[in-house]
Amino acid sequence: MIQADRISAILAALDERGSCSISELALRFDVSEETIRRDVRQLEANGSVIKVHGGVTLPAPRLEAPYRKRLREQLEAKRSIARHAAGLVQDGMTVFIDSGTTSFWVAQELGHRKGLTLVTNSVEVAADLLGRSDHRVFLAGGMLNADYRAAFDADAVRMVRGFLPDIAIFSMGAIDAHHGFLDFDPDEAAFKRALLDRARRIVVVADHAKFSRVGTVHVADFGQIHDLVTDLPPPPPLIDAARGGGTAIHLSEPALQGG
Amino acid sequence: MIQADRISAILAALDERGSCSISELALRFDVSEETIRRDVRQLEANGSVIKVHGGVTLPAPRLEAPYRKRLREQLEAKRSIARHAAGLVQDGMTVFIDSGTTSFWVAQELGHRKGLTLVTNSVEVAADLLGRSDHRVFLAGGMLNADYRAAFDADAVRMVRGFLPDIAIFSMGAIDAHHGFLDFDPDEAAFKRALLDRARRIVVVADHAKFSRVGTVHVADFGQIHDLVTDLPPPPPLIDAARGGGTAIHLSEPALQGG
C-alpha cells in the first residue's frame, strides 16, 4: 500500500468512525506509529482532521447530529446492503435514490459507475454524488425537512414525477408481514407513494432492525415492491408475505474484514 | 504488448482500483519500473492520472476542488462582506441566497437570526442552513451544476419564482462601470435575471477582485440592483455609475483578528 492510499484510508476510517487512535492505525496499516503521525500532521495542515492526544478526529462534524447518528447505526449492515443494491444498477441507467441513510450508502457505492442519471430528493445524497465521476444529478427541491435533510412537498413530488427511473432505491422505516412497507413520517410516505407508479423496478434497502420496528404510515404493499435487500433473513411470516406479493428477497454478503 | 496497450491497461486498472503502485504495475506488465514511470508521466501530462510517491491515482478521488477552492480565496474579505450583508436581514424576513461562495458565507452568518424563510438554489447553502436554528429552508431543485453545486435550469427558475423575497443575496462574477453586473455562466446569469423582478431588495456581495475581472454574460444594470456590499472602495468610474443607477455601495468592516 502506497502512502496516498494510506492517507485516504485514514480519512475513510475517520468518516466511518469519527475518530481513531494512532496505535490502532499503525497496527492496521502495518507501519510505525511515527509514520501515522506524519500522515496525520499532513492532514491536519490542510484542515482535513484534528489531532488529539493519542489519536485523530474529524473537524466540526460535516452533518448534523440526528442524521449523522442514523448514518452510523448498523453501519456495516447498511454498507453491505448498499453494495448489494448497487449491484442491481447498470451503467447508463436512470436511478432514483431517496433520503434514507441506507440509501445514502447506495449513492456512495455508485461512484464508480459510468454515465448514470441520478435523481434524489436528499441534499446529502446530492452533495455526495456531485463531484464524483460524470453522473448527471437531479435534485428534487422544495421545503427541506431538517431531520431527513430532504424535500417531500408538492414541489418535490412534481419534479420527481417527471422522471421514469429504471430503478428506485427506497429506505423504509419499518417492514411488517401484515401491513407491508411503513414509514414514520406522512410526508415522506406520500413522497414515496408518488414514485410507485413511475419507477420500473422498486428496490427497498433495509437492515434487519426494520423487521422489529412498528411503523405509523403505510407506504406500499408487497405487491408493489420488486426487491428487498437486507442483511439477515427476515422472520418467516414476512418471507411468506413477500413471496405471496412477488417481492424478491436478497441477502447481502457480510462485510469482508481486513480485505 | 505494445506501449499503447499497456497505457490503456494502466487506466483500466486504475478504473477498477482507484490507485496502483509503480512496482505492482511493472511486475504485472513485466517491464521495468522506469518504463511504467514514463507511461505515467505521459498520462499525467494529459491529465488522465495523478502521480503520487510510489504509485499513481485517478484525479479527483475526493474532489470538491473547484468550489472548495473558491470558498477559500479572499476568505477574510468574503467573510467581512458577509457579516455586513447579513446585517441587512431582519428576523422573520424571506431571503434568497444564490450559489456564489460569498453568498455561502452570508448564509453562515444568518445562523443566529430567528424565523427566517430561506430560499436558495445552492446545495451547499441548503446543507449548511439545515440544522441550524429554526429557519424554513426551501431549495430550488433541478439539474445540478457540479462546478457551482447548484441548479440553474427551468425547474429551479420555476420554483424560485414562486417566492417574493424581502431580500435576494447575489454573488457576481464581475462588475463593470460600463456594463453593470456580469457573470461567466449563461445559465447562472439567466437564473439570476429571473429573480430581478421578484425580490423587493437585491443585494450584490462581491469582493474587490470582481472589479478587475471581465465577465462574459450580462446579468443586470445598476438601476436594477439596490445595494452592493464590498470590502474595498471600487474604482471611481464604477462609483459614478452606481450613483447614477441608484445602487448604494456599502463598505464592510475589515475582519477583526483573533476575535
Add this chain to the structure above:
DNA sequence: CCAGCAAAGCCACAAAATGTCACAGACCTG
C-alpha cells in the same frame, strides 16, 4: 495541589524506497 510515571509526541539521523536523468541498445519503418 503536586510529584512521579507511563504513554504519546517530536526531532534528527540513517537506511530504504522511489524518482529522475542520461545514455546506449533494441526495434521498427521507410
Add this chain to the structure above:
DNA sequence: CAGGTCTGTGACATTTTGTGGCTTTGCTGG
C-alpha cells in the same frame, strides 16, 4: 542504412520510513 521511438540500466537526487533519544502530556496516588 538513417532516423525515429521505445526500453533497460546505472548513477544520482529526492522522498519516505523506522529508530532512538528527548520532551510533552495526561493521569494517578499521595
